[in-house]
Amino acid sequence: MVKIGDIEIGEFPLLLAPMEDVSDPPFRAVCKENGADLMYTEFISSEGLIRDAAKSLQKLDIYDYERPIGIQIFGDKIESMREAAAIAEEANPELIDINYGCPVKKVACKGAGAGILLDIPKMEEMTAEIVKRVEKPVTVKTRLGWDHDTIKIIEVAKRLQGVGIQALTIHGRTRAQMYKGEADWSLIEEVKNHPDIHIPIFGNGDIDSPEKAKLYRETYGVDGIMIGRAAIGYPWIFNEIKHYFATGEILPPPTLEQRIETVKSHLKFSVEWKGDKKGIFEMRRHYTNYFRGIQGIKPYRARLVETPTFEDTLLVLDEIGEVFGAVGV
Structure with missing residues (x-):
């Protein structure tokens, strides 16, 4: 049984990725009905929460049927992220997730999201401050690195685990790749199999079928899989994967x-x-x-x-x- 803190999320959980302008409560509702084990809110601006911005506050809306659920926050200022984490915790999610993976220019080039991969000491300090500020488990979603020459994902995983995160999701691309090319799960596997890593490691990137989910589960040994784009307009993918795991049979597509x-x-x-x-x-x-x-x-x-x-x-x-x-x- 995979656990984040004291939260049990299944033998091999399927996670719904936090996607901007997609992973809102209505979308999460249909994904939960169709087998998602753990879901996250859209990423929420730390500065927006602190300013009481209406759009950011609305993203804190969560419902009991969604549980367990994590609220994801992003930002480039440590103090703002500390306070935003505390505000998010008041909405009573199961966990707080930190976005260190968003590749879009308006986020990453300001030092938030994947931009913080260029400053690993700051990433470690920010994470440590958030862990100290809240009582809920803290998790992180990140990428392999800023670009091919800055991949230090094992170091990142060890340092974040060292300051107290309780699970790590890794998207198998660098920021420079955006969503192009094939995700490199071999580096996710290296993190999972590293003798110093003991928190759950979830893989993300390119999972779009039950067959691929099973192949990647068996090949890379991760604790669970996060699914993003493949669930948009197709929430049935979660139950299709679970059925394939259990029976080896492909369910017919939805009527x-x-x-x-x-x-x-x-x-x-x-x-x-x-x-x-x-x-x-x-x-x-x-x-x-x-x-x-x-x-x-x-x-x-x-x-x-x-x-x-x-x-x-x-x-x-x-x-x-x-x-x-x-x-x-």
Whole structure:
């Protein structure tokens, strides 16, 4: 049984990655229903929390059905990160996670996210201060290094473990790679198998099928897998992986009816959480992925994106079911 502190998260947990503008409560709801074992909020700006910025505070919303869940924070100032961790802890998650992996320019080039990989002593000091500031377990998500020439992930893992983190997720790319090229899990394996490392090590990057999840589990020996982009519009991936682990069988893909019901559930929660206008608008980014691969769906996807009300969106979804269900999709 894998544990983070006293939190049991399964024999081989599947984690939902914290993704900006994706991993909100409505999306987490459908992932939890479909087998995710541990989830994280979108990353939250430490400066935003300290300033009581509405967008940052809303990201602290968590619900009992989501548990266990971690709140992820990012920033470049140690004192701000300490205080943000304390604010996040008041929302009562199971753990506090630190983002040392975000590669986007506006974050990393200011010394936050993956940018702190250029200053490992500061990373260690910041982590130590956060661990001392909160009572909840502290975990970290990071990358292999800033670029190929600065990969020191074993040193990073040892130093962060030394100051008290209780689990580490490693994305198998450098910041310079962004999301291009193939993730290098061999370096994640080196961390996991290092004799000085005893905290859970989770791997992240390129897991998009049950077969690949099983292969990477057996090849690299990690304690669990974090899944990000492959779950967008396809939350069924968690249960598909679990079923494959247990039986060696590939589940059939979700039916059109299942897709539509999940979209409706996701949309309903989005509207309840964000209000009609914003809930409908932010749901639009998901339709392409939910209906990927259905021949002739494009005009209906366009209508979903253009439809302004909750009730009319439901009508379009029902029409998709009638039209494409009739042809056996």
